[in-house]
Amino acid sequence: MKHFEANFDGLVGPTHNYAGLSFGNVASLNNAAATSNPRAAAKQGLKKAKALADMGMVQGMLAPQERPDLHTLRRIGFSGTDAEILNKAAKEAPALLRACCSASSMWTANAATVSPSADTHDGKLHFTPANLVDKLHRSIEPETTGNILAATFNNSRHFAHHQHLPEHSSFGDEGAANHTRLCKNYGNAGVELFVYGQEATNPAAPKPSKYPARQTLEASQAIARLHQLDDENTVFISQNPDVIDQGVFHNDVIAVGNQNVLFYHEQAFLNTKRKLDEIKHKFGDSELHFIEVPTSKVAIQDAVKSYLFNTQIITLPSGEMAIIAPTNCQENEAVHAYLNEVVTLGSPIKQVNYFDVKQSMQNGGGPACLRLRVAMNDMELAAVNQHTLMNDALFTRLNAWVDKHYRDRLSVDDLADPQVLIESRTALDELTQIMKLGSVYQFQK
Numbered sequence: 001m002k003h004f005e006a007n008f009d010g011l012v013g014p015t016h017n018y019a020g021l022s023f024g025n026v027a028s029l030n031n032a033a034a035t036s037n038p039r040a041a042a043k044q045g046l047k048k049a050k051a052l053a054d055m056g057m058v059q060g061m062l063a064p065q066e067r068p069d070l071h072t073l074r075r076i077g078f079s080g081t082d083a084e085i086l087n088k089a090a091k092e093a094p095a096l097l098r099a100c101c102s103a104s105s106m107w108t109a110n111a112a113t114v115s116p117s118a119d120t121h122d123g124k125l126h127f128t129p130a131n132l133v134d135k136l137h138r139s140i141e142p143e144t145t146g147n148i149l150a151a152t153f154n155n156s157r158h159f160a161h162h163q164h165l166p167e168h169s170s171f172g173d174e175g176a177a178n179h180t181r182l183c184k185n186y187g188n189a190g191v192e193l194f195v196y197g198q199e200a201t202n203p204a205a206p207k208p209s210k211y212p213a214r215q216t217l218e219a220s221q222a223i224a225r226l227h228q229l230d231d232e233n234t235v236f237i238s239q240n241p242d243v244i245d246q247g248v249f250h251n252d253v254i255a256v257g258n259q260n261v262l263f264y265h266e267q268a269f270l271n272t273k274r275k276l277d278e279i280k281h282k283f284g285d286s287e288l289h290f291i292e293v294p295t296s297k298v299a300i301q302d303a304v305k306s307y308l309f310n311t312q313i314i315t316l317p318s319g320e321m322a323i324i325a326p327t328n329c330q331e332n333e334a335v336h337a338y339l340n341e342v343v344t345l346g347s348p349i350k351q352v353n354y355f356d357v358k359q360s361m362q363n364g365g366g367p368a369c370l371r372l373r374v375a376m377n378d379m380e381l382a383a384v385n386q387h388t389l390m391n392d393a394l395f396t397r398l399n400a401w402v403d404k405h406y407r408d409r410l411s412v413d414d415l416a417d418p419q420v421l422i423e424s425r426t427a428l429d430e431l432t433q434i435m436k437l438g439s440v441y442q443f444q445k
């Protein structure tokens, strides 16, 4: 049996816009009210996904969510026709309308936490959608995320789908953005690293003072229980609150791992030495590469601006590893120099490939935010909805679909236009047919 890691990228939705919704996410705040280009955003994402498929990687796509979210607007008391609701919300509660229009489900690293079957007691691949309670616009994602995951991984013999955690800040959960798995080979039991920003039930524990910590220890522990992970195969690590206060709102902005490589900034964690020792102990005897980037080479500010750590580290079919980086890393002198150096360090990382995902980057989402990693085997892959898997035909079809339905300019003021809603629903209805998802959206029920 073959084992590998698949990446499921979020297809950027038709309402991709810059609304400044994410306090603590520097790019989101800096680009608030800028005009977006949803068509370019979707195509940039598709291009990256196709390039990985062309490198021999298993690559899937996850459908976007229905936005504007009329269901939520009705739930909070707006009534009338769809057009009346949009009109009233724009006048009476513009901030709430903006929260109901974000295409933020594109960052599928926040869709769920995933534990491969090699790690779980029942031998199934486990998914728990993230509740994303810290941000209003993201807290309305988990139910549909669960529907989309169930429609994509739709086989109960292989896949276990859990409900998202209780919707309370004690269980703040941002999914795979704060989760990394190290392993010798994808088919071996790995060590799952859960990184959190605060402890809900221990107010004396370190936490940031300026920006929110979106992930709690309690949420991470709940996921480990749900996924039937062994204590011997899990490590819980506190993020350094000082870096959260400098814009590191998820751990995947400061660290990334793959197989036997952990690539992280020296300021990423608390108690770094102790935690690395625990990882080493749980990982066992074989070779493990800790690539620690010192502040003297890359300042936190440069890491946050360039998204050096929001890169994907992938294992190519040759066994060598490649870094998939945003072009923003080439544009930052210190970071570019570091990436030129990293391939010479004698670790498995041998190449760096750059992709322009600037439309997403302007909202604080790099290459790694755009993908959900699912380590799996070929039997499990055969049980996946095959219409979600990237290949020449799907790439051509999705590009044509984007050309047909997406605008090339969208401002926050356009979000109240009922025409945007009609365009978005028409596009998504067609998409569910292309990807054979069934009726995953509220407007289809």
Ligand SMILES: N=C(N)NCCC[C@H](NC(=O)CCC(=O)O)C(=O)O
Pocket (backbone or CB within 6 Å): 017, 018, 019, 020, 021, 022, 025, 028, 029, 102, 104, 107, 109, 110, 135, 138, 177, 250, 252, 253, 363, 364, 365, 366, 368, 369, 370
């Ligand atoms: N690091 C990972 N894995 N994901 C990045 C998520 C970016 C997203 N940005 C936004 O939601 C901005 C939306 C706006 O402002 O319009 C967020 O902050 O949750």
